[in-house]
Amino acid sequence: MDSLHTQLFPRSVDQFSDLAVGKDGAVYVSWMRCTANSSVGDCGGTQATLLLSKSTDVGSTWSKPVTLATVTLAPDPRGYCFYGCLPNTVERVSEIPVLGIDTSLGAHAGNLYAASYTWTGSSMAVEVATSTTGGSTWGTPVHVTSCAPNDEFFPWLSVSSGGLVGVSYEAFAVISSDGGATFPNLQIASAASNPNNDGFGGGFMGDYTGNVWNSTGTALDASWMDSRNGTTMQDEAGGRIGTGSVPAWNIVCSANTGTESQLNGVAAVSAFDVWAVGVSPGGVAQTLIEQWNGTSWSVVNVGNGTGGNNLLGVAAIMATDVWATGYGVNSSNEFGGLIEQYCC
Secondary structure, three states: OHHHHHHHOOEEEEEEEEEEEOOOOOEEEEEEEEEEOOOOOOOOOOEEEEEEEEEOOOOOOOOOOEEEEEEEOOOOOOOOOOOOEOOOOOOEOOOOOEEEEOOOOOOOOOOEEEEEEEEOOOOEEEEEEEEOOOOOOOOOOEEOOOOOOOOOOOOEEEEOOOOOEEEEEOOEEEEEOOOOOOOOEEEOOOOOOOOOOOOOOOOOOOOOOEEEEOOOOOEEEEEEEEOOOOOOOEEEEEEEEEOOOOOOOOEOOOOOOOOOOEEEEEEEEEOOEEEEEEEEOOOOOEEEEEEEOOOOEEEOOOOOOOOOEEEEEEEEEEOOEEEEEEEEEOOOOOEEEEEEEEEO
16 A cells, blocks of 8 residues: 555646637636645645646647646545545535636726635635736736635636626625626525535535526526525526626625624615624623725724623714614623714
């Protein structure tokens, strides 16, 4: 057995390819290359290279491969998933550098995009790399969410007739209208699925995902694996995410992502002035107030007593008159009403 391992590892593995055709007929092929390690015997947890080759003569000859991104594969601590496991499961995860080309007449015409994921050290994060040079050079990949409290996996990408970049993953979607610079995040399933309810005892949920734009480029349809029935994975298709004509939920990260905080109420003065209140647990619970300026949330400092405090509701009359209510606990463990006002 030892001699066999000496012969097999380390070894280079090419896997997970995709293909796209440009408006000029150029053909692009992408794939992942990893090196299987000897400690576990697979590529899980290793650094992988995402490669791209181009043909301008209908596939007769191909360019020398270029690196479109370097990523880290999800860990596989027990050696169950050759290319890495979805964390806390034994579900395999693929790493397909999914390609899309902007064939529109818009500002970003000709852009080539590639969606993939990378392991951050704590979670799987979907990202998109962009080439404005026909695939010969690539920019730094952009994460499709500003925060990733949960694992993002099985991404897919397509570009609309108007140049919108649509990326879906389990089970969310994002749409970029600025050439892949930013990606507002939208939920496409009513609830998250439990990977262990896959019908195979938690060993295989599948990796059958994808998305496509409608002919007018106004709605993105997606497909994903779904176990909301509580027993088995089902292939779901739908979403039909509008590009502005139909309201949709947009997931926005709070200012204190990663803490054990809780927001209990929200009120809006305008699209550029929104208030949220709650509690920030710790040694002593303290009130938490955040304000939205149209772009991001920020924490607003507020005075607190020595006991625990919690804000449960907020009302905004105008930009200079905002009220929050809740309760406070003094040092004698006595509860009392708490009212705070932002004014003047």
